[in-house]
Amino acid sequence: MPIQVVNLATLTCVFGMAPSMLVVTPEKRVLSGMQPAANIMDFIPMKNIMPFGMCTTPSNPMVAAATTAAMGVLTPQPCIPVVVSPWKVGAPTVLIGGMPALDNISTNLCTWGGLITITNPGQATEMIP
DSSP, X not given: OOBBOBTTOEEEETTBSSOEEBOOOGGGOOEETTEEBOBTTOOOBTXXXXXXXXXOOTXXXXXXXXXXXXXXXXXXXXXXXXXXXXXXXXXXXXXXXXXXXXXXXXXXXXXXXXXXXXXXXXXXXOBOO
């Protein structure tokens, strides 16, 4: 059963070298497990999705440039996510702020090709029907 994702959920990116956090700002005014609940629109880089440490994909221009400068040796660079679309697919039967709730099986894509997943929803008790 999917679990509602809340503020401070843990995220990972396949090309990131460290986990990240989801920051849910309180403007929706909906709490789940005493934390602001997320919806699929909580995808804005550096507002909702924080960096993943260092990035290892050559499709990231900063990694490509550093790798070229290092004569082809993969050179990770800061992993600043570039996410341009909402989380997929969310919980369409549960609305938060007029949008589908974000559940722990939702995913997103970084422009540089990384798949972002939710590894810890920030709580363990609020199931989504």
